Amino acid sequence: MFGTDLTLFEEDERRFTAVLARLCTDSKSRAVFLIDKSGQLISSAGETASVDITSLASLTAGNIAATGGLAQLLGEKEFSVLFHEGEKDHLHISVVAQRGILVVLFDQRSSLGLVRLRVKRASEDITQIFSGMAARTQQEAGRGRAAFQTQFAQITDEDIDNLFMR
Amino acid sequence: MSFINYAAREINCKLVYYGPGLCGKTTNLQYIFSKVDPNSKGKLISLATETERTLFFDFLPLELGTIRGFKTRFHLYTVPGQVFYDASRKLILRGADGVIFVADSQVERMESNIESLENLEINLAEQKMKLESMPFVLQYNKRDLPNIVPTDELQAALNPRNVPWFEACAPKGTGVFETLKGTAKLVLNELKKKT
Numbered sequence: 001m002f003g004t005d006l007t008l009f010e011e012d013e014r015r016f017t018a019v020l021a022r023l024c025t026d027s028k029s030r031a032v033f034l035i036d037k038s039g040q041l042i043s044s045a046g047e048t049a050s051v052d053i054t055s056l057a058s059l060t061a062g063n064i065a066a067t068g069g070l071a072q073l074l075g076e077k078e079f080s081v082l083f084h085e086g087e088k089d090h091l092h093i094s095v096v097a098q099r100g101i102l103v104v105l106f107d108q109r110s111s112l113g114l115v116r117l118r119v120k121r122a123s124e125d126i127t128q129i130f131s132g133m134a135a136r137t138q139q140e141a142g143r144g145r146a147a148f149q150t151q152f153a154q155i156t157d158e159d160i161d162n163l164f165m166r
Numbered sequence: 167m168s169f170i171n172y173a174a175r176e177i178n179c180k181l182v183y184y185g186p187g188l189c190g191k192t193t194n195l196q197y198i199f200s201k202v203d204p205n206s207k208g209k210l211i212s213l214a215t216e217t218e219r220t221l222f223f224d225f226l227p228l229e230l231g232t233i234r235g236f237k238t239r240f241h242l243y244t245v246p247g248q249v250f251y252d253a254s255r256k257l258i259l260r261g262a263d264g265v266i267f268v269a270d271s272q273v274e275r276m277e278s279n280i281e282s283l284e285n286l287e288i289n290l291a292e293q294k295m296k297l298e299s300m301p302f303v304l305q306y307n308k309r310d311l312p313n314i315v316p317t318d319e320l321q322a323a324l325n326p327r328n329v330p331w332f333e334a335c336a337p338k339g340t341g342v343f344e345t346l347k348g349t350a351k352l353v354l355n356e357l358k359k360k361t
Binding site: 009037058068157 | 167168169170171172173174178180208209211213222223225227230231233234238241253254256257258260261343347350351354355357358360
């Protein structure tokens with residue numbers, strides 16, 4: 001179902017952000033990130049300015065991939081939750097809908113129990129949004145290129161060359 | 167797995183540098199990192215051993231600019247080349263939009279090149295991917311060293327399909343950006359076909 005490329009439209013982005021913002025508030029967390037399993041950031045909420053999000057996304061995806069490898073080695077389908085405990089900040093990382101990774105950054109204002117509880121509800125909402133996206137992408141693929149109405153299909157070799165001219 | 171974000175008008179693609187141990191994958195990334203405008207790049211992350219051999223991966227996010235209103239971002243990854251890190255290599259290959267195979271041009275490394283290329287095909291097959299059907303380029307690195315294999319022999323051994331190939335000397339930067347550009351072109355054209 002999710003073996004295809006990921007296309008995120010404004011509406012999905014808004015829905016993801018709303019879920020993450022609520023999760024951030026409800027779980028009293030510092031920040032919340034939703035990352036694609038290949039290491040791309042999908043959406044985030046909370047105090048994200050002080051975090052190098054691109055690096056966080058890539059390392060988290062690597063972490064989940066390595067843990068998934070360990071799980072398979074031991075005959076488990078996956079280890080769906082990871083918890084990293086620091087002196088001040090902690091990370092709760094969980095796999096959502098098989099393709100997303102939900103990262104919650106929290107400190108002493110919250111607790112692991114509260115984060116786990118809130119993550120569970122948010123995961124259900126995120127799964128629904130992913131399902132909607134997958135269904136829509138299939139529909140759009142069916143309607144063909146014209147209906148997709150993207151400027152992207154008009155890209156020329158010259159455009160690509162220009163990317164390297166700077 | 168490419169990621170088109172219409173909300174932020176961004177295209178994100180993942181490129182993986184593959185090849186035998188010590189062929190210069192990390193050096194490619196280090197050169198790119200050293201030459202790119204600081205505003206266009208993120209941190210270069212290297213998960214390496216104390217002896218600077220890649221343990222898990224190197225990662226460099228790169229923003230190439232805007233194309234038809236879309237910000238174009240490439241995430242460059244290297245795999246650990248040493249044979250016994252195969253499990254890690256498989257993980258990093260997941261979701262790759264394009265692969266750059268860095269071959270070591272030295273005569274004594276030919277066997278390792280062939281072995282690594284076979285390993286790449288096996289690992290892709292495990293993920294139901296095929297080299298033939300994805301953006302793929304070859305880089306013949308270390309062309310400045312003595313005792314190198316002529317390019318026609320490298321071509322015959324490693325590139326039967328005659329995909330784009332580039333000669334390089336990664337520490338000096340020769341061929342590094344040409345290889346990246348060649349791959350980016352294939353990846354974006356592939357993406358274009360899909361939309």
